[in-house]
Amino acid sequence: MTEPGYFDDLYARTADPWGLSTSAYEARKYALTVAALPHERYQRCFEPGCAIGVLTALLATRCDELVAWDGAPRALEQARARVDEPGVAFALGRVPASWPRGRFDLVVVSELLYFLGEADRAGVRDKACQSLLPDGHLVAVHWRHAFDEASTDGDAAHAELDATPGLTNVLHAVETDFRLDVWARE
Ligand SMILES: C[S@@+](CC[C@H](N)C(=O)[O-])C[C@H]1O[C@@H](n2cnc3c(N)ncnc32)[C@H](O)[C@@H]1O
Numbered sequence: 001m002t003e004p005g006y007f008d009d010l011y012a013r014t015a016d017p018w019g020l021s022t023s024a025y026e027a028r029k030y031a032l033t034v035a036a037l038p039h040e041r042y043q044r045c046f047e048p049g050c051a052i053g054v055l056t057a058l059l060a061t062r063c064d065e066l067v068a069w070d071g072a073p074r075a076l077e078q079a080r081a082r083v084d085e086p087g088v089a090f091a092l093g094r095v096p097a098s099w100p101r102g103r104f105d106l107v108v109v110s111e112l113l114y115f116l117g118e119a120d121r122a123g124v125r126d127k128a129c130q131s132l133l134p135d136g137h138l139v140a141v142h143w144r145h146a147f148d149e150a151s152t153d154g155d156a157a158h159a160e161l162d163a164t165p166g167l168t169n170v171l172h173a174v175e176t177d178f179r180l181d182v183w184a185r186e
Contacts, residue, residue, distance in 0.1 A: 002115045002149050011074035018111075020054045021082075029178055033110065033141050034058045036171050036182055042106040046131065048095040048124070049112035053079030059108060060085045067100045069093035096123030105136040113142060113157035114150040121157060125164050132185040138167060141180045154179050 010017045020026050033055065042063045050056045050068035052075050060066050065087045070076050071094040080090050093100070096116075107128045113121050128138050140161055142154030158181050162169060171182035 006149065007072040008074065011072050015074075015078065016052055018051075020052055025177070026054070029141065029180075030055050030058055032173070032180060033108070033139065034062065036139065036173070036180055037062060037106070038137055038170060038182060038184075039105075042137075044102070044104050045106040045108060046100055046104045047108045047110070048093075049110070049115075050079055050090070051075045051111075053082040053090070055108070055110055056088065056090075057083045059106075060088050063087065063106065065089070067091070067104075069095065069098075069100070096120055096127050099127040099131065102131070103133045103136075104131050105133045106139070107132060107136070108139045110139075110141045111143060113140065113160075114152050114154060117151050121152075121160060125161060129164060129166050129185065134185055136185045137170075138183045138185065139181070140183075141178060144174075144177060144179055 044065045045059055045063040047056055047059060047068045050070050056068045056079060060083060068079065068088060068090050073092060076090050076092055132138060140158055142157055144154045146153050158179050161167060161183060166186050167183035168186055169181060170184050173180040
């Protein structure tokens with residue numbers, strides 16, 4: 001689990017700490033993530049941990065409304081500058097302590113869960129399930145390898161989602177470096 005302030009310090013040192021806007025690996029993974037969405041259009045999506053908004057920009061092309069949150073103000077400044085679409089609402093917010101009101105037909109959790117401790121990962125699973133409409137989709141995509149700041153790895157975080165009552169896996173793609181899953185809310 002990352003310490004409070006970890007991401008603020010990271011963004012203070014580097015505008016794009018993971019090369020989200022420049023890496024070919026990230027661009028391909030984002031394209032696969034969006035291609036994996038089972039529905040052509042979604043009415044209302046929640047993307048917690050949106051970082052600098054690179055995936056947000058792609059999701060916005062498929063969603064009427066998109067609520068995108070991050071816990072780091074510097075990341076959100078960049079995200080707002082990158083994505084200036086009327087349906088996209090960025091806000092500062094840390095999940096699962098906070099969660100947006102209302103229901104969603106899409107929740108996208110990309111490269112976030114292993115930064116959360118066990119209880120917070122459980123909180124995200126609970127709140128995602130509670131806020132997903134029937135037949136809504138939960139998408140998760142995570143790096144599979146261990147790294148210093150991670151509380152767990154991507155495979156384990158996805159296994160927790162797989163074991164969550166009310167979610168049925170409808171897409172499962174595993175590569176050497178990342179795992180991409182889609183679950184439907186029963
Ligand atoms: C690796 S980046 C995620 C990138 C983005 N989802 C993507 O795939 O392009 C992790 C982001 O999660 C944010 N974050 C970490 N913990 C969070 C939390 N509890 N709530 C909201 N955002 C959080 C960090 O500030 C950081 O911007």
